[in-house]
Amino acid sequence: MPLRSSVNGPRPAVDSTTDFVDIHYRRLPGREDVYRQRILARSDDCIVTFSEHTPIARPLHIDGRPVLEPGAPAIWFTFPGAWHDIGRFHLGDGTFTGTYANAITPVRFLGDGAWQTTDLFLDLWLDTTGRTLLLDEAELEGALEAGVIDAERAARARAEMKAIDSAARQGTWPPPVVRAWSLERARAVGG
Numbered sequence: 001m002p003l004r005s006s007v008n009g010p011r012p013a014v015d016s017t018t019d020f021v022d023i024h025y026r027r028l029p030g031r032e033d034v035y036r037q038r039i040l041a042r043s044d045d046c047i048v049t050f051s052e053h054t055p056i057a058r059p060l061h062i063d064g065r066p067v068l069e070p071g072a073p074a075i076w077f078t079f080p081g082a083w084h085d086i087g088r089f090h091l092g093d094g095t096f097t098g099t100y101a102n103a104i105t106p107v108r109f110l111g112d113g114a115w116q117t118t119d120l121f122l123d124l125w126l127d128t129t130g131r132t133l134l135l136d137e138a139e140l141e142g143a144l145e146a147g148v149i150d151a152e153r154a155a156r157a158r159a160e161m162k163a164i165d166s167a168a169r170q171g172t173w174p175p176p177v178v179r180a181w182s183l184e185r186a187r188a189v190g191g
Helices: 137-145 151-169 183-190
Strands: 020-027 031-042 047-051 060-062 065-068 074-078 084-090 096-104 108-111 114-127 132-135
Touching (some): 020 047, 047 183, 084 151, 096 151, 114 137, 132 151, 137 151
Parallel strands (some): 020 114
Antiparallel strands (some): 020 031, 031 047, 060 065, 074 084, 114 132
16 A cells, blocks of 8 residues: 555545635645635545646647646545645546556645645556556656755655555555446536
């Protein structure tokens, strides 16, 4: 199973009335983007958010194929204490393309409606055939060499993605909550 940490700030309130969250997503060395997403469901273990129109400038390609297009929907899963989050990606026409894991610092819940996390460069892609692909290893290595990320966090990101890759190859990842949220369900709940 992926590595977890229990020390990451207050847990989100399960009964919160906030419909949206602003996710402050830091990219080392000094960039921060803020993503507003609708909260679809929450529990102590997982918060499901939805971006009906992903704000990216150009399509994201993995292994030469588009997996997320500008304005396309994505469903996100945040696990308090985890060193990753998960996205279910789609094309503009709603076609599901696969599952994406980001290595991140555990999300800090800053209060009702605001979270913060830092990207740790590595990602893992699971396509619809069950094939996994580790992404951005060269980017992590370059950041480590440039002193943008320390060795401890780089090792944590590698361990997290290795654990997820192993679980995916065994058929136990993504977790059931991720498999349960189709685009149709997200649109029905978030509409």
